[in-house]
Amino acid sequence: xxxxxxxxxxNTDILLAAEGDPQQIEAGFQETQALIDELEARFTRxxxxxxxxxxxxxxxxxxxxxxxxxxxxxxxxxxxxxxGGLFDPSILPALQMAGYDKSxxxxxxxxxxxxxxxxxxxxxxxGAVRYDPASGGIFLPPGMQIDLGGxxxxxxxxxxxxxxxxxxxxxxxxxxxxMFLIGLPEGExxxxxxxxxxxxxxxxxxxxxVGPGAVATSSVTxxxxxxxxxxxxHLIDPRSGEPAETEWLSVTxxxxxxxxxxxxxxxLLLAGPxxxxxxxxxxxxxxxxxxxxxxxLWGSENSQELIT
Amino acid sequence: xxxxxxxxxxxxxxxxxxxxxxxxxxxxxxPKPASTINQPTISVPSQAPLPTLAPLPAVNNQSISVQxxxxxxxxxxxxIFHPRMRTSGS
Numbered sequence: 001x002x003x004x005x006x007x008x009x010x011n012t013d014i015l016l017a018a019e020g021d022p023q024q025i026e027a028g029f030q031e032t033q034a035l036i037d038e039l040e041a042r043f044t045r046x047x048x049x050x051x052x053x054x055x056x057x058x059x060x061x062x063x064x065x066x067x068x069x070x071x072x073x074x075x076x077x078x079x080x081x082x083x084g085g086l087f088d089p090s091i092l093p094a095l096q097m098a099g100y101d102k103s104x105x106x107x108x109x110x111x112x113x114x115x116x117x118x119x120x121x122x123x124x125x126x127g128a129v130r131y132d133p134a135s136g137g138i139f140l141p142p143g144m145q146i147d148l149g150g151x152x153x154x155x156x157x158x159x160x161x162x163x164x165x166x167x168x169x170x171x172x173x174x175x176x177x178x179m180f181l182i183g184l185p186e187g188e189x190x191x192x193x194x195x196x197x198x199x200x201x202x203x204x205x206x207x208x209x210v211g212p213g214a215v216a217t218s219s220v221t222x223x224x225x226x227x228x229x230x231x232x233x234h235l236i237d238p239r240s241g242e243p244a245e246t247e248w249l250s251v252t253x254x255x256x257x258x259x260x261x262x263x264x265x266x267x268l269l270l271a272g273p274x275x276x277x278x279x280x281x282x283x284x285x286x287x288x289x290x291x292x293x294x295x296x297l298w299g300s301e302n303s304q305e306l307i308t
Numbered sequence: 309x310x311x312x313x314x315x316x317x318x319x320x321x322x323x324x325x326x327x328x329x330x331x332x333x334x335x336x337x338x339p340k341p342a343s344t345i346n347q348p349t350i351s352v353p354s355q356a357p358l359p360t361l362a363p364l365p366a367v368n369n370q371s372i373s374v375q376x377x378x379x380x381x382x383x384x385x386x387x388i389f390h391p392r393m394r395t396s397g398s
Contacts, residue, residue: 002392004392011398012398013398015392015393017392017393153398172393174393174394174395175398176396176397176398177394177395177396177397177398178395178398179393179395181393191391191393192391192393193391193393193394193395194391194393194394194395195394195395195396196394196395196396198396198397201396204394207391208395215393215395216395217395217396217397218397219396219397219398221397222396222397222398223398250396250397252395265397
């Protein structure tokens with residue numbers, strides 16, 4: 001029987017699932033929750049003590065990063081290249097400019113803070129970040145500020161699932177829709193994942209049958225707020241430096257790795273129907289679904305086979 | 309002699325006018341060149357505006373892509389159960 005454990009972290013709902021001995025699993029749940037809390041504290045940009053904030057403060061000089069942060073930045077660099085720059089962690093100033101300068105829970109409670117400067121921040125080249133594998137050093141070009149929000153949740157979900165797997169051969173971690181699945185539920189050929197309607201959270205558009213691996217969704221309908229009378233959302237288009245205007249409302253990606261799924265969900269959403277197929281061909285073993293403004297479901301090659 | 313000259317003038321004028329009018333009528337009733345040449349060379353569909361998603365299959369020859377998923381929604385009712393695992397973005 002599948003056991004579940006829910007809690008809130010990273011400003012989203014976390015769901016842990018595992019099959020096996022209940023006592024073992026309960027211990028696994030506790031350890032996994034503690035791990036997620038610890039990783040969030042290290043990679044959040046909303047805490048000045050976090051390792052990410054320390055990296056941002058060290059802009060223009062070498063910063064000795066932990067193994068985890070170094071790995072995350074390396075993966076981010078790979079996806080920055082693979083996505084043709086549509087995934088770009090250096091858009092933090094633009095994100096803050098749009099009003100996302102505190103956690104989403106705080107924005108929902110107190111509203112966004114208007115900024116005095118009206119100019120869109122200068123675009124920086126994330127590809128110019130330098131790395132020193134020997135020391136784990138990272139050098140951000142002067143002025144560059146990083147937001148790992150587009151990749152860290154997937155990375156944490158996968159890392160946490162691998163930790164939970166020490167307690168249960170079949171388990172999953174779902175971090176607000178970005179999930180990593182290990183093994184298969186007893187007697188099942190696949191995990192069942194509901195694909196939510198971005199226009200109505202109570203509505204399910206499809207149920208996906210997916211094997212072990214990752215699923216992630218990016219949407220422009222969830223993290224939204226008002227600023228100076230304008231509706232804003234968290235998905236910044238690196239090409240314009242402003243919240244993206246997308247034809248699709250959400251994109252869901254099924255991929256082997258959670259980081260890849262999360263990053264490409266965002267990049268494909270930005271690419272839109274014109275360029276999504278070409279972009280998807282940059283990443284092997286990836287299937288995606290997109291929902292348009294009318295709630296219609298679209299998909300890449302082989303996506304139909306995953307719909308239950 | 310004068311009569312002969314006048315006769316020739318009248319004959320020339322009459323045949324000229326008749327030939328011109330005959331040619332005019334012939335050309336007016338002949339098939340228009342544009343209609344026979346254009347049909348095989350100009351592809352009308354390629355000039356017509358394409359639907360937004362139509363070019364996608366051509367990019368990677370992935371003809372399954374988007375359009376086959378669309379009918380799935382009305383054709384297949386969703387399972388009655390609701391999976392605990394949900395993906396929606398956050």
